[in-house]
Amino acid sequence: xxxxxxxxxxxxxxxxxxxxxxxxxxxxxxxxxxxxxxxxxxxxxxxxxxxxxxxxxxxxxxxxxxxxxxxxxxxxxxxxxxxxxxxxxxxxxxxxxxxxxxxxxxxxxxxxxxxxxxxxxxxxxxxxxxxxxxxxxxxxxxxxxxxxxxxxxxxxxxxxxxxxxxxxxxxxxxxxxxxxxxxxxxxxxxxxxxxxxxxxxxxxxxxxxxxxxxxxxxxxxxxxxxxxxxxxxxxxxxxxxxxxxxxxxxxxxxxxxxxxxxxxxxxxxxxxxxxxxxxxxxxxxxxxxxxxxxxxxxxxxxxxxxxxxxxxxxxxxxxxxxxxxxxxxxxxxxxxxxxxxxxxxxxxxxxxxxxxxxxxxxxxxxxxxxxxxxxxxxxxxxxxxxxxxxxxxxxxxxxxxxxxxxxxxxxxxxxxxxxxxxxxxxxxxxxxxxxxxxxxxxxxxxxxxxxxxxxxxxxxxxxxxxxxxxxxxxxxxxxxxxxxxxxxxxxxxxxxxxxxxxxxxxxxxxxxxxxxxxxxxxxxxxxxxxxxxxxxxxxxxxxxxxxxxxxxxxxxxxxxxxxxxxxxxxxxxxxxxxxxxxxxxxxxxxxxx
Numbered sequence: 001x002x003x004x005x006x007x008x009x010x011x012x013x014x015x016x017x018x019x020x021x022x023x024x025x026x027x028x029x030x031x032x033x034x035x036x037x038x039x040x041x042x043x044x045x046x047x048x049x050x051x052x053x054x055x056x057x058x059x060x061x062x063x064x065x066x067x068x069x070x071x072x073x074x075x076x077x078x079x080x081x082x083x084x085x086x087x088x089x090x091x092x093x094x095x096x097x098x099x100x101x102x103x104x105x106x107x108x109x110x111x112x113x114x115x116x117x118x119x120x121x122x123x124x125x126x127x128x129x130x131x132x133x134x135x136x137x138x139x140x141x142x143x144x145x146x147x148x149x150x151x152x153x154x155x156x157x158x159x160x161x162x163x164x165x166x167x168x169x170x171x172x173x174x175x176x177x178x179x180x181x182x183x184x185x186x187x188x189x190x191x192x193x194x195x196x197x198x199x200x201x202x203x204x205x206x207x208x209x210x211x212x213x214x215x216x217x218x219x220x221x222x223x224x225x226x227x228x229x230x231x232x233x234x235x236x237x238x239x240x241x242x243x244x245x246x247x248x249x250x251x252x253x254x255x256x257x258x259x260x261x262x263x264x265x266x267x268x269x270x271x272x273x274x275x276x277x278x279x280x281x282x283x284x285x286x287x288x289x290x291x292x293x294x295x296x297x298x299x300x301x302x303x304x305x306x307x308x309x310x311x312x313x314x315x316x317x318x319x320x321x322x323x324x325x326x327x328x329x330x331x332x333x334x335x336x337x338x339x340x341x342x343x344x345x346x347x348x349x350x351x352x353x354x355x356x357x358x359x360x361x362x363x364x365x366x367x368x369x370x371x372x373x374x375x376x377x378x379x380x381x382x383x384x385x386x387x388x389x390x391x392x393x394x395x396x397x398x399x400x401x402x403x404x405x406x407x408x409x410x411x412x413x414x415x416x417x418x419x420x421x422x423x424x425x426x427x428x429x430x431x432x433x434x435x436x437x438x439x440x441x442x443x444x445x446x447x448x449x450x451x452x453x454x455x456x457x458x459x460x461x462x463x464x465x466x467x468x469x470x471x472x473x474x475x476x477x478x479x480x481x482x483x484x485x486x487x488x489x490x491x492x493x494x495x496x497x498x499x500x501x502x503x504x505x506x507x508x509x510x511x512x513x514x515x516x517x518x519x520x521x522x523x524x525x526x527x528x529x530x531x532x533x534x535x536x537x538x539x540x541x542x543x544x545x546x547x548x549x550x551x552x553x554x555x556x557x558x559x560x561x562x563x564x565x566x567x568x569x570x571x572x573x574x575x576x577x578x579x580x581x582x583x584x585x586x587x588x589x590x591x592x593x
Contacts, residue, residue: 027237049150064089064113206260210238408437499586501566
């Protein structure tokens with residue numbers, strides 16, 4: 001592990017320095033090593049593809065669209081594009097043709113790079129947009145170009161060195177399209193200076209280097225993966241292992257053994273569920289008691305450390321034994337035994353689940369940020385994690401709360417603005433440069449931030465009590481491994497109710513374990529499933545205040561999918577559409593008996 005000593009002014013300069021420093025190190029590969037590029041090979045491809053894109057007419061300031069799964073080609077084409085001074089951006093793979101058309105219309109790109117599986121929806125979406133060239137990286141359907149065609153389009157007079165050296169810190173690096181919980185997505189404009197400030201700030205908390213490995217499996221349309229994998233690799237030389245199937249994220253870890261691991265809460269919930277399942281099926285009472293004891297010791301130690309209290313010598317000795325006999329084996333089985341730092345973000349994680357992860361000996365820091373802030377604004381230092389908080393502000397960033405508790409952020413990480421939308425930009429960033437985040441928060445005397453909830457999502461019940469739906473939903477998710485989605489309702493109502501959707505992957509496994517069968521819809525109403533959900537709701541209620549407790553709920557027969565009616569591409573709840581779609585079910589939960 002090394003930290004960067006120089007200060008590149010653009011991501012182009014950062015890439016060139018890293019490629020020159022580690023030419024024979026593997027930069028990016030697939031889990032099975034069937035595709036791999038050293039930094040030298042990566043650099044050569046970037047040069048060739050940049051020349052080819054220039055031959056297709058891409059110039060500084062032009063946008064280049066990308067719709068790919070997590071694969072090495074993403075890094076090649078994205079990096080090639082920004083070496084031209086162009087602005088590469090990614091599209092969520094779950095978007096419909098209509099949604100894609102809106103994004104392409106806003107971006108105004110003439111080149112779109114994709115996989116064969118996305119060609120039909122893109123051809124449907126392109127319509128009246130400016131797209132002229134559709135490039136397919138893994139096949140050549142009719143009407144598309146291959147990457148070889150792009151390289152062949154290069155003009156011999158193209159000056160690669162002059163092109164990337166002409167890129168300025170203030171030039172746009174990428175567009176990040178927000179997930180659109182309240183309307184059409186907004187195109188967040190981020191510059192080279194924005195992301196370099198982000199990388200410089202976060203590496204003071206978490207230095208990375210060429211000996212590090214990370215699995216890239218979250219969407220590259222999301223700022224978290226662009227920062228945590230793509231740009232961090234360019235900045236530090238970290239190796240990226242691309243995984244094109246999100247569902248395999250946990251399964252691939254034992255073969256990759258990453259040193260860094262980033263995940264959304266859903267992944268950590270599945271880690272806990274897998275361990276809980278293993279313990280439940282353990283046939284040896286002695287082994288089961290030993291494992292439960294070890295995890296309990298880990299919990300106690302993690303909680304004391306989180307609270308800033310000394311760990312008694314006796315507990316430290318017990319923990320050393322627990323780690324040697326149980327916890328280290330669990331980490332090795334998960335493939336997380338070499339992880340020196342992990343992060344969780346994009347949504348709030350249940351404190352109970354985070355405590356469980358820390359108990360296993362996985363140093364997992366909760367972070368917080370937004371697309372508009374180039375990703376991370378606050379981070380828990382790995383050596384000073386406080387459960388229930390999203391950490392302290394990274395260096396160079398100012399944070400404060402407004403009179404109503406809204407968290408405000410100012411600093412070099414703040415976006416240039418929303419693309420083609422000066423009105424919304426002015427609404428988000430005030431004349432003094434403070435970004436109004438929409439999150440209600442508390443900042444303690446040590447600078448640790450505790451998020452309450454989204455400003456517009458706080459529930460105020462009929463008695464005037466304020467509460468966080470995210471907190472309640474997190475308790476449900478922690479208690480119920482087969483839950484795929486949970487939305488609680490209670491605004492201007494006498495009590496809290498919940499709509500529960502089951503996980504399409506976890507439900508069949510549960511069914512098999514319990515000797516039942518049926519379609520998703522049938523299983524959602526099966527007495528065994530409903531009994532398990534009822535127990536989980538009771539468990540969650542036991543950890544909530546009386547006013548937060550769920551009085552009634554319904555298990556829905558539907559599946560909540562990313563980019564569907566209920567969830568954004570990043571798995572955030574679309575609360576207003578949910579309220580409208582399930583109005584009948586909600587009214588039934590409040591009907592008097």
